[in-house]
Amino acid sequence: MNVEDVVEWANNSIFDKTETGEHLTPIQEAILTGVWQRQKYPQIAKDFHCSESHVKKEAAKLWEKLREELGKDLNKFNFRSKVEKKYRVSNISHLHDSLLQIDNVICGQFIQNIKNEKARSPSPPDSPQNKSQSPIIDLTDAPDFPDYYDRTSELSTLKQWILQAHTRLITVYGLSGIGKSAIALQLIEQTQTEFDYIIWLSLTNTPTLSTLQTELKQFFGRSQQPPLPTVIDYFRSSRCLVILDDVQNIFKSSELAGQYLAGYEDYGKFFKQTATSSHQSSLILLSWEKPREITALEAENRATRTLHIKGLGEQAAEILREKGLADEEKWSELITLYQGHPSWLNIIAATIWELFDGSVSLFLADGSDVFLGDLEPILESHLERLSDSEKKALYWLATQNEAVDISRQPADSLLSKSEFWQAIQSLARRGLFEKVLVGTRSKFQIDPVFKAYIQSK
Numbered sequence: 367m368n369v370e371d372v373v374e375w376a377n378n379s380i381f382d383k384t385e386t387g388e389h390l391t392p393i394q395e396a397i398l399t400g401v402w403q404r405q406k407y408p409q410i411a412k413d414f415h416c417s418e419s420h421v422k423k424e425a426a427k428l429w430e431k432l433r434e435e436l437g438k439d440l441n442k443f444n445f446r447s448k449v450e451k452k453y454r455v456s457n458i459s460h461l462h463d464s465l466l467q468i469d470n471v472i473c474g475q476f477i478q479n480i481k482n483e484k485a486r487s488p489s490p491p492d493s494p495q496n497k498s499q500s501p502i503i504d505l506t507d508a509p510d511f512p513d514y515y516d517r518t519s520e521l522s523t524l525k526q527w528i529l530q531a532h533t534r535l536i537t538v539y540g541l542s543g544i545g546k547s548a549i550a551l552q553l554i555e556q557t558q559t560e561f562d563y564i565i566w567l568s569l570t571n572t573p574t575l576s577t578l579q580t581e582l583k584q585f586f587g588r589s590q591q592p593p594l595p596t597v598i599d600y601f602r603s604s605r606c607l608v609i610l611d612d613v614q615n616i617f618k619s620s621e622l623a624g625q626y627l628a629g630y631e632d633y634g635k636f637f638k639q640t641a642t643s644s645h646q647s648s649l650i651l652l653s654w655e656k657p658r659e660i661t662a663l664e665a666e667n668r669a670t671r672t673l674h675i676k677g678l679g680e681q682a683a684e685i686l687r688e689k690g691l692a693d694e695e696k697w698s699e700l701i702t703l704y705q706g707h708p709s710w711l712n713i714i715a716a717t718i719w720e721l722f723d724g725s726v727s728l729f730l731a732d733g734s735d736v737f738l739g740d741l742e743p744i745l746e747s748h749l750e751r752l753s754d755s756e757k758k759a760l761y762w763l764a765t766q767n768e769a770v771d772i773s774r775q776p777a778d779s780l781l782s783k784s785e786f787w788q789a790i791q792s793l794a795r796r797g798l799f800e801k802v803l804v805g806t807r808s809k810f811q812i813d814p815v816f817k818a819y820i821q822s823k
């Protein structure tokens with residue numbers, strides 16, 4: 367669905383629903399177009415040569431007119447996802463017809479692009495894109511988000527790795543709730559026409575590798591006959607994008623990061639094979655921690671890349687705006703305190719409403735201590751996965767006031783130098799620990815929210 371379709375749909379909808387047969391006004395059309403393209407109101411006002419308050423007033427009228435169609439909670443943040451959802455549902459019958467030759471239709475969230483056939487990259491003669499111009503998508507395992515804000519720079523990195531550098535194995539890692547699944551969905555949204563197949567599988571229920579491979583082969587095999595013997599064969603014959611979510615579930619707790627559970631070691635071999643064999647597909651792992659072999663593959667430059675997802679930065683202000691918090695001048699302080707972590711900020715915003723009726727100033731009035739509240743169980747779920755040596759290193763680091771130079775063994779860390787370095791390396795592979803440049807030296811520092819939690823224990 368492109369922006370012209372959206373404007374036409376909104377125009378018809380308003381015409382049908384209003385007694386006097388109203389149409390979109392030019393400014394409302396500009397607002398719709400801008401919001402669809404994820405522009406902010408100040409930008410829309412600038413482009414339309416009017417004030418921001420005028421845009422806000424007209425936008426309020428516009429959302430009111432569209433609420434009957436899209437729901438009472440409609441606003442600029444959820445407009446696009448609501449339209450896409452509505453459009454998707456109404457297209458399922460169309461999709462069913464289009465894919466009748468495939469005996470089992472797979473409904474994906476972005477499948478509406480079946481209508482939106484775009485030019486695709488050249489492909490081998492027997493690949494399915496010569497039979498159908500649209501990717502076959504299965505996002506049944508993917509989470510559904512009401513809305514998310516673009517992570518432009520991370521997205522362009524991922525797109526460059528996949529589309530230009532043909533990276534075969536990508537690990538996207540970071541803390542729980544930091545936005546790994548959200549960014550992967552955005553990536554699919556923006557690259558889907560480049561693929562023949564897109565599938566999202568979650569490892570929450572710890573499927574064995576053989577179960578996972580059977581599921582993948584069944585998915586690819588529905589439209590490719592005769593069936594091919596291995597997943598890598600499908601990766602060779604078609605352009606596939608496979609997202610494996612919640613990968614940390616196949617790693618051990620109480621051990622250094624990225625070590626496979628007993629019986630799951632063959633996943634490591636599969637990841638390695640994906641990185642080193644020649645094919646035209648990409649496998650993306652979303653995980654709290656990096657698998658161990660990834661560092662070596664990356665070092666050998668074996669079509670392998672890793673992206674550490676961090677907070678949203680200033681963009682996180684949109685979350686606070688959406689939550690309707692007050693005292694905008696204090697928002698950046700709040701964002702810095704909680705590292706721009708979207709999920710933490712959502713939780714803290716709820717607390718601010720519960721305790722201070724939405725006033726960020728009152729919440730922050732008592733100094734810069736990090737209030738943890740409902741974040742504690744989330745933080746604990748990370749800490750309980752740590753090995754003993756990581757706990758010792760982390761607890762020692764939580765006592766340090768500044769970023770730490772690890773070249774010298776700390777006298778009071780209770781670990782040997784090699785245990786200490788290994789622990790630091792492992793904590794970094796979990797995104798709990800960051801390298802910062804102090805002068806010309808790289809030093810390490812612990813996430814301040816975790817620091818506060820550890821200190822409170």
Ligand SMILES: Nc1ncnc2c1ncn2[C@@H]1O[C@H](COP(=O)(O)OP(=O)(O)OP(=O)(O)O)[C@@H](O)[C@H]1O
Nearest residue numbers: 513514515541542543544545546547548549708709
């Ligand atoms: N780009 C974004 N814009 C707005 N909100 C976001 C964004 N990314 C994440 N969020 C918010 O944070 C929540 C968690 O995001 P997401 O599920 O993508 O995290 P995750 O890293 O996949 O977490 P987990 O490892 O627990 O699966 C989302 O439900 C959403 O509310």
Ligand SMILES: [Mg+2]
Nearest residue numbers: 546547611612
């Ligand atoms: Mg996720």
